[in-house]
Amino acid sequence: MIEVTPTLSIPETEITVSFVRATGPGGQNVNKVATAAQLRFDVANSPSLTDEVRARLIKLAGRRMTADGILVIEAKRFRTQERNREDAIERLVTLIRRAGQKPKDRRKTKPTAASRERRLKQKGRRSRIKRSRQEPNRDD
Numbered sequence: 128m129i130e131v132t133p134t135l136s137i138p139e140t141e142i143t144v145s146f147v148r149a150t151g152p153g154g155q156n157v158n159k160v161a162t163a164a165q166l167r168f169d170v171a172n173s174p175s176l177t178d179e180v181r182a183r184l185i186k187l188a189g190r191r192m193t194a195d196g197i198l199v200i201e202a203k204r205f206r207t208q209e210r211n212r213e214d215a216i217e218r219l220v221t222l223i224r225r226a227g228q229k230p231k232d233r234r235k236t237k238p239t240a241a242s243r244e245r246r247l248k249q250k251g252r253r254s255r256i257k258r259s260r261q262e263p264n265r266d267d
Contacts, residue, residue, distance in 0.1 A: 129142070129216060129219075129220060132224060132227055135175065135176075135180070135223070135227060137168075137173070137175045137223070138175070141168060141169065141173055141175065142166060142167070142168050142216070142219070143166070143167040143168075144164055144165070144166050144167075144212050144215065144216075145164075145165050145167075146161040146162065146163065146164055146165070146208050146211075147161050147163050147165055148160070148161050148162075148163065149161075149162055149163035149203040150163075150203070161208075162203070162205070162206060162207060162208050162211055163201060163202065163203035163211060164201070164202045164203070164208065164211035164212045164214070164215045165199065165200075165201050165202075165215075166198075166199070166200040166201075166202070166212075166215035166216065166218075166219060167197050167198070167199055168197065168198045168200075168219060169195075169196065169197050169198075170184055170185060170188070170192070170196050170197065170198050171195065171196025171197070172196065176223075179229070180223070180226050180227050181226075183225075183226040183227075183230075184198070184222065184223060184226035187222060187225055187226050188222065198219070198222075200215045200218050200219055200222075201215070202214040202215035202218065
């Protein structure tokens with residue numbers, strides 16, 4: 128069991144980790160050894176997640192989400208499979224924790240009378256500055 132929060136935990140059976148060859152620099156090691164971890168978590172069909180958390184997680188995941196509702200996380204920062212596996216799981220847990228937090232409701236606010244007044248005075252000042260830069264009108 129992977130504990131995400133005190134009230135939410137995910138069984139390890141819902142997570143699939145496979146290892147692939149990492150891209151980028153690394154010399155011969157990167158060409159021979161499959162150390163990059165690719166974690167897959169079926170968000171759409173996971174019984175561990177509530178509908179609210181699922182919806183927020185899909186939104187947060189962005190491009191990491193497949194059309195089938197599977198979250199794919201690639202970890203290739205470290206040179207060993209184990210460290211990359213731990214990194215991928217840690218990133219999944221962080222993402223689910225963020226999805227578990229309900230966003231604050233936005234309250235509409237109006238600008239104060241004083242701020243509106245300051246804005247209009249600033250616009251007037253700017254207008255006078257720009258007017259003073261113009262050539263005098265030659266129609267007179």
